[in-house]
Amino acid sequence: MSTNGQNVNTALPTYTKKDFESGVDPRWCPGCGDYSIINQVQRALPAVGVKRENIVFISGIGCSSRFPYYMNNYGMHTLHGRAPSFASGLKVSRPELQVWIVTGDGDALAIGGNHFIHAMRRNLDLKMLLFNNRIYGLTKGQVSPTSELGKKTKTTPHGSPDYPFNPPALALGAGATFVARTIDVEGAHMGGVLKAAAEHKGSTLVEVFQNCPVFNDGAYEFLTDKAVKADALLRMEQGKPLVFGKDGKKGIRFNPQSAELEVVTIGENGVTEKDILVHDAKREDPTIAFMLANLSMKPGFPTPIGVFRDVRMPTCEELTWQIIDGAKAKKPDASLEKLLAGGDTWTIG
């Protein structure tokens, strides 16, 4: 591979947030959740230990996709839905780069749905930030694949008749090795999730609940409003019991009879802290992670935020090299006779 032999692994400068700002003032609507996301990303990057010019941001089309314009990196603003595939091509050709994808719910899950699942299953080391505002913002307010059932938008004026995607569940189903969720207004939480995402090697989805103040304002008030937050949010922390509620007495228990997760209260009906499911994002089997991801779709359950899954598996680019080395070891040359006799030939008796 031609790399021009330059400075991929030379000493790392000390960066500050400012080093990741392009100098172009971000232009989203006043109050848009995207401001807080870019702020957290720019704060997280100095600590990831990668040279600025070896970090690539690739976006598709939509409000979120203006992101690379404002980042002081190698930025590519590509086409609607196609960022994961563009990123895959770049990552395969330059595995040493840290590649981030910035996308939205329409970009990633409607027009780009197919690319999304395949990027997740391949386990290329691609880090996707999916800004989920449950609406088409750039086109001014149409239903999106994450809009709630019954949602009234400009193209569903009488209510949406279709069921939404749950992005973490979709990513887990597709085989993503890192899946997390955070919220635009939870800055510290987002910072932690971004750090973990940056450290992970493999297909990475970070869903960010993002408020669109113009076309879907208050979409996440049921989680972020101070009055309800404690009961509505389940903060998943590695190795800790899945508890929530104002006094931390509510918890998630796995019910072996129904094979479902249920909400219980510590101290009631003989429930003790030992009954509460301990969060383990490192479980290779994604079943529990999938059940947790789906809690947000079930009435009466809290919405989990944090890391659902963080499992290290050989990445597509690592496997590519193994396969290439294996092929080289078996076939030291590529003479035409060997190519012609290389498999699909037979003798007629």
Added chain:
Amino acid sequence: MSNANSSGTLTGSHYLDGDHACSEGAIAAGCRFAAGYPITPSTEVVERLAQRFPFVGGRFLQFEDELAASIALLGGAWGGAKACTVTSGPGFSLMMEHIGLAAITETPCVFFNVQRAGPSTGLPTQPAQGDMMQARFGSHGDYRLIALCPNSPQECFDLTVDAFNMAEEFRVPVLVMLDEVVGHMTEKVVIPDDAEIKVTERRWTKKPPGEFKLFAPAEGSLVPEMVKPGDGYRIHVTGLTHDERGYPKMTVPEHEKMQMRLWNKIVLNADKIVKYEAKDLDDAEVVVVSYGITSRIAERAMQQARAQGVKVGSFRLITAWPFPEKEILQLSKKVKAFVVPELNLGQMVLEVQRIVEGRTKVVPVPHVGGTVHDPQVITNAIVGAVR
């Protein structure tokens, strides 16, 4: 028979089909990234790349569809690799979006289209030349690119090298427009030593970060230089109308400036780009304009017509786009007729008619595709054109 040399080029004399000759041409030209999605009759190109790439440091990945493959190709190219994808009609339709993105972002890349009969799924295993106008106009908006049409496995090799070279020279998508017969016919292909193969490398800038502009033409040229990630440059690449730094600038003057340079870097360099093969034109009364497999059939027809006393010459398109306007215009002033056989119901003939402007007769010899012309039909058109 020889082994691939250290650079991967399969120097020697071989018996190859057109598809495989394209793969070898790509490797010889330095292509080290390919993305694809299987589709008849083009898949052999990437199958061979997948087989060969491990030994030459290249990487191939099969994607989930042609949309993904063709944009992954652009990702590979922006990673710094010479890159290609390979497809046929239905996949080519899906790839139009990325031909447009490659045009506006000035991404050097190569698309192979082994043409089969359409529209839609059509005749997947049988030849046509029905995508020639799609090659020119398929993506929305105004743009220019380069399209080549080989007529033999040898030319598949040679033109593939040219395609990669021109992609780099003009920072433009180059289309190699085969047809099923050329893709699947097996003939002798001579692959020269590396020293004899002219390869154009990507033009990496020597300007430092801060000074370098990704979309500002290099001095004395209409084509900008490039950088790749890791070289220390912050860049921004977008499908929006942009300024010389690559930042979105959605004003009419900025749009005009960008558009006209994209247009002119091809149009004003047409003399450097256009290739054709002329035969027996000196005394010709009739000129057969043909390309791809149809040019091979037309050769037989021209022999038959000459045997009947018709002074017929051949103008074979090697470059379809940009079209050799100047050459056809000159010919139109001295010949009695053009005969244009092609495996479609009239596509490149429209270009001939446009340039000839009624000065002389233009006789289309259309064919729906699925097979090639009966040479007699072309012979009759040649003879009929002057009698």
